Amino acid sequence: MQDTLENIAINHSHSLILKAQKGDQKAFGKLVGLWYKRIYNFCLKYFGDHDLAMEATQKTFIAVYKNIKRLKDSQRFRYWIYKIALNQCRAEDRNRKQKSWYSIFHNKEASEVVDEFHNPEQEYQKMEKEEIICDMLMSLPEDQRVLVIMKEYEGMKFREIADALVISESTAKSRLYYGLARLRRMIEKSELNLNVTL
Amino acid sequence: MENKDWIKELMTYLYEEMTIEEKQNFEKILESDPKLKQELESLKRVRKDLASVKDKEIVEPMTITDDPRAISWRTHFGTRNIISLRSVFAIAASIILILTIGYLTQFHIQYQNGNLLVGFKQLAVSTENSGLTKDQIAKLVKHEIEKNYSQIENRLAYSDSSANARLASIESGISNQGSSAITRADLENYIRLTQSNQTQLLKDYLQNTGVQQQKYFETVLAQFSDVMQEQRKTDLYMIQRNLVTMKENQDQQTQETNQVLARLLTTNYTQNE
Numbered sequence: 001m002q003d004t005l006e007n008i009a010i011n012h013s014h015s016l017i018l019k020a021q022k023g024d025q026k027a028f029g030k031l032v033g034l035w036y037k038r039i040y041n042f043c044l045k046y047f048g049d050h051d052l053a054m055e056a057t058q059k060t061f062i063a064v065y066k067n068i069k070r071l072k073d074s075q076r077f078r079y080w081i082y083k084i085a086l087n088q089c090r091a092e093d094r095n096r097k098q099k100s101w102y103s104i105f106h107n108k109e110a111s112e113v114v115d116e117f118h119n120p121e122q123e124y125q126k127m128e129k130e131e132i133i134c135d136m137l138m139s140l141p142e143d144q145r146v147l148v149i150m151k152e153y154e155g156m157k158f159r160e161i162a163d164a165l166v167i168s169e170s171t172a173k174s175r176l177y178y179g180l181a182r183l184r185r186m187i188e189k190s191e192l193n194l195n196v197t198l
Numbered sequence: 199m200e201n202k203d204w205i206k207e208l209m210t211y212l213y214e215e216m217t218i219e220e221k222q223n224f225e226k227i228l229e230s231d232p233k234l235k236q237e238l239e240s241l242k243r244v245r246k247d248l249a250s251v252k253d254k255e256i257v258e259p260m261t262i263t264d265d266p267r268a269i270s271w272r273t274h275f276g277t278r279n280i281i282s283l284r285s286v287f288a289i290a291a292s293i294i295l296i297l298t299i300g301y302l303t304q305f306h307i308q309y310q311n312g313n314l315l316v317g318f319k320q321l322a323v324s325t326e327n328s329g330l331t332k333d334q335i336a337k338l339v340k341h342e343i344e345k346n347y348s349q350i351e352n353r354l355a356y357s358d359s360s361a362n363a364r365l366a367s368i369e370s371g372i373s374n375q376g377s378s379a380i381t382r383a384d385l386e387n388y389i390r391l392t393q394s395n396q397t398q399l400l401k402d403y404l405q406n407t408g409v410q411q412q413k414y415f416e417t418v419l420a421q422f423s424d425v426m427q428e429q430r431k432t433d434l435y436m437i438q439r440n441l442v443t444m445k446e447n448q449d450q451q452t453q454e455t456n457q458v459l460a461r462l463l464t465t466n467y468t469q470n471e
Contacts, residue, residue, distance in 0.1 A: 181241075
């Protein structure tokens with residue numbers, strides 16, 4: 001996660017969390033303002049679908065509002081909110097299985113994404129690199145995808161990830177490694193197909 | 199990578215979570231193991247590719263919590279307030295829209311003497327006429343019939359005097375011509391009898407006709423009054439329906455205005471960002 005002003009503010013939102021826990025609506029509003037973009041992007045990378053991401057994000061903040069008083073250690077807010085967001089994403093995913101990341105760009109199933117590189121020249125010309133990476137990310141198994149998102153895009157420590165997912169640090173590292181290795185194979189395959197066609 | 203034991207070390211090193219000492223030790227291992235180094239480099243390339251996916255900009259919606267007091271809204275002008283700008287814009291736009299439509303259509307709503315009148319431009323029915331009750335109409339009819347009666351009475355009185363004058367002239371003519379077979383008294387009796395019979399007949403006829411006319415007019419006017427009442431009900435119903443349609447159109451326009459405003463605000467926010 002880059003050191004933008006917003007991220008610095010997020011990392012120093014301890015007093016806001018304490019105020020929100022005491023029922024300060026204004027402080028909670030500011031906390032939402034600080035975290036909304038982060039949680040939305042987490043959900044967006046999880047689903048690959050704007051509507052589902054919006055739904056999960058809103059439910060996350062409703063859950064945060066209802067439960068913030070139960071948070072004993074405000075220093076753990078960061079992993080706590082991601083844990084809620086992940087739970088909301090999983091619940092939303094169960095409810096609306098049919099939607100996929102690919103729907104942003106195409107009306108095709110996510111499972112077909114990897115096989116779409118049979119004509120990479122056309123595909124590569126049409127799709128931006130960002131879109132290809134997103135597709136690849138969506139084709140990862142859910143447990144690996146969550147690890148990649150939390151580590152790569154949310155900049156969480158392995159300890160925080162382990163806390164949020166209720167797994168050991170070793171398991172978190174292994175899952176991330178296998179996720180990255182799988183992504184590497186997909187990238188190599190797409191580049192190879194591209195070179196062969198050219 | 200074949201050796202799974204290195205996975206945890208590799209990940210910790212890749213994401214810079216090692217202590218200085220651990221880092222130095224691992225770098226020594228890397229120097230001695232080209233395969234491991236190659237693995238590390240390939241993972242770094244994957245990370246670089248992953249970094250090409252940027253965060254999407256998003257504006258948090260007006261209401262986040264289910265608590266009505268906690269309407270959290272981040273304004274798109276750089277400051278964060280707990281006010282609902284969208285609601286204010288929507289209400290203002292709706293009021294302006296209603297006033298404009300009302301002005302253009304000359305919309306009127308009047309309440310007078312217990313009657314509610316709704317219409318466009320000049321009201322077609324005046325308050326007085328539309329407020330006539332059944333009794334008032336019956337009174338008016340009675341007054342007209344009485345007036346008609348008095349005119350007939352006058353006419354009859356005039357006819358009576360005219361007939362007397364004519365009789366007097368005939369009498370004078372007869373007296374000038376001298377006596378004849380029919381005596382004057384007989385003639386006078388005959389004329390008076392005939393005149394009184396005719397007058398009585400005419401009176402009876404007019405009286406019967408007047409009563410019938412009165413009944414007829416009363417019935418007609420009562421029916422007319424009922425029709426008027428029905429018409430008023432129908433008009434009011436139609437006006438009510440038109441108002442409902444106007445309300446629906448207005449709601450739709452408000453919704454569209456809200457969407458346009460939201461889009462504008464989003465664009466503004468994105469530009470500011």
